[in-house]
Amino acid sequence: MNWKRLYATLQIWFTVCLASLFGAGCWSFLIAGLCRLAFNLGENESMLVIGVPLFLMFFFVFAKHLPKPLRKAGMLSDDPEKFGPWFK
Template sequence: MNWRRLYAVVQIVGAVGGISVGCAGFYSVIVIGICRKVVGLSDNISVFAVGLPLFIVLLIVFAKYLPRWLHKAGMLSDEPKRFGPWFKRDTEM
């Protein structure tokens, strides 16, 4: 077992997953608040019909695009080419 590879994968999954969930939750709560106050939707409709689908879509988008930006910012330590062929990322922006 390559412990350095395991650490890097756990770091990427933890950092990207945590930041993705946090950002998607933040933006979903903002949109839910706007739907409740400005548009006048009820709580159930704004949370379950607008907020939950938006959260899922944003979570997928952030999980797809955050790794390259976190590598570029230096928040993730190892390059993906050291992880093996199953964990690749785009090098071009």
Template sequence: MKVNWRRLYAVTQIIGVVGGISIGGAGFYSVIIIGLCRKVIGLGDSISVFAIGLPFFIILLLIFIKHLPKPLRKAGMLSDEPEKFGPWFKQDPKP
């Protein structure tokens, strides 16, 4: 058995790019929501961070992970379609 390095690279690229952008975006919007809760509403630190900010971060992270691959693929940031991955370990067809 041989490792198909092209497919492994594509999967690693998708996990890295989508994961990084999702964590960054969810963190950015969560910090804004936490700041608004502290300054505008007047909530304490622990309530605004753990009761509002953390669940908001987790929900946004899941939404971004689910919906970001298609726009990133359109923008050219992801190289392969997921249908092209196939099995992880398989022998390349010999000509």
């Protein structure tokens, strides 16, 4: 693997993970807060019982499905495997 392919791979992983962390954090915080208000839960209970499992679930879902929209939006470079034979 050369440096350009390594850079493209790291850029893809970093961008997807960062976007997944941000999205999962926002959605799990919002849903846990709404459940806290709806069910009269305490702050620690709602974040640990509802927020953490939702965060993990959303993170893996977003990490799986975000590369295509991010690539379409131009935030990701091409797949490292699509580089020509001159970069191998």
